[in-house]
Amino acid sequence: MKINPQPIKFIIFSGGGGLVFRRQSVKLTPGINTFEIDEVPAAFDPKTATVELIDAPESIEVVQLDVKRPDKTIISQFMGREKTAATNIINAAADLRGQSREKIIQIVESTHYRSYEDVVGSFTVIINSKITTTIDLEIRYFLEDARIKWEPSVHIALDQTSGEATLEGFILVMNNSDFTYPQCELQFAEFELAQAVSEAGYLENLEAEQSAQNVVPQSQMVKNLKRMSRILM
Amino acid sequence: MKATLLPRQNVRLMWFKVERTKFQTERKVEFMYNSEDTQQATINRSAQFQYVFTDVPKPVPASQIVIFDKILGLPQAYGQTNGSVGSRLSTTWETESELEIMDRLVSYTEGKESIKIEPPPPNMRQRLKEVEIREREDTVTRKITLKNLTEREMRDVQLHLVENKEVRFDSTKTELFKKDPPEVIWKVEVPADGTASVEFSLKIQLMKVFEIEREPSKKERDLEKIRTPQ
Secondary structure (H helix, E strand, O other): OEEOOEEEEEEEEOOOOEEEEEEEEEEEOOEEEEEEEOOOEOOEOOOOOEEEEEOOOOOEEEEEEEEEOOOHHHHHHHHHHHHHHHHHHHHHOOOOOOOOHHHHHHHHHHHHHOOHHHOEOEEEEEEEEOOOEEEEEEEEEEEOOOOEEEEEEEEEEEEOOOOEEEEEEEEEEEEOOOOOEEEEEEEEEEEEEOOOOOOOOOOOOHHHHHHHOOOOOOOOOHHHEEEEEEEOO | OEEEEOOOEEEEEEEEEEEEEEEEEEEEEEEOOOOOHHHOOEEEEEEEEEEEEOOOOOOOOOEEEEEEEOOOOEEEEEEEEOOOEOOEEEEOOEEEEEEEEEEEEEEEEOOOOEEEEEOOOHHHOOOEEEEEEEEEEEEEEEEEEEEEOOOOOEEEEEEEEEOOOOEEEEEEOOOOOEEEOOEEEEEEEEOOOOEEEEEEEEEEEEEEEEEEEOOOOHHHHHHHHHHOOO
């Protein structure tokens, strides 16, 4: 069965990416229950993806998780064609001032900037239940997408005469992915990083890893985190 | 905090707000000399400043800071912070343009030169006869004048003199705030649109080493004659 648990919490990391918590109530019947999770970005880290059955009785257990990222080489070929099509739409458009202008630009922009991290991965949860019941299923995964990041900014108004100031702190959250996180609890974690994240993101060398065919998928983002400094809010 | 992150959108979230918090402006001038520049008539120096805020309720990581003038409501400066420590937040040190600093020579007195003759080191005995060391201790008096270009008094402007092996601090007419070698620190109040100065003396250790070459022996001279064609 396909399910689409809603993001309930997203801890965004200072170097980009973060930890996503998604939860949904699911109905279980006696025997094997298979749930295919929808809308899991290919940027999820299959090595660290976990499932938790909230307040589930002992007669229910997770049998296995099937996790897989799509092949980056093949996806890149598809996306290359889509980008060419988007450019052709703009080039061939005689007049883009009509009612659909905004929508067309949105689609073209989305296609133009689309990257491997924007396609969906495969995440299936197989649960064995001895009873019929409804439980809360929570999935957690690290998102290795450097295009989702945050940056703090502080505005200070100084009154030199009184020696007093007003401090205002803001957090700018950038989501340059194709995924939406609606009304989700956001937290911002600051980490010391082993090295600065390149502009190409964490999955730059994924093609080489996947084409080897004998390499177990490796976490890229998690191993770059040296030490957590603080959580902002 | 709950928020919606839409695709390819940036969201600006309010994080905290503190009103009527106290702040201080810290100013400092760090300087050191070498045997050459102590004799220079005038040296232009610049101060650095930072704002320090106390009672900041949230831990702030390294961030950009936009500083506004509360009365004018306009941006005044754009700075950075390396992050808060406890409830204390300070900006990074920036160049202070409202404080003019002139470092002038008052007097320079050459000391008496002492000459020491020493045998050459073992590996140079073939070539050198001896080593002549000439040492002198000069005394220089310099005056640093700080000019406040604003209408507000500048309190606790710190002057940090850093000593080195050539130039050592000797004495000062102005009261010292702290002497913690190799640093000597003064704290100065500079009145609004006025000046303040600090005068001090330094000792300069000058040492010159001359290598005196050995006279060739008779045998060496004879050999040299044979080698050199007439």
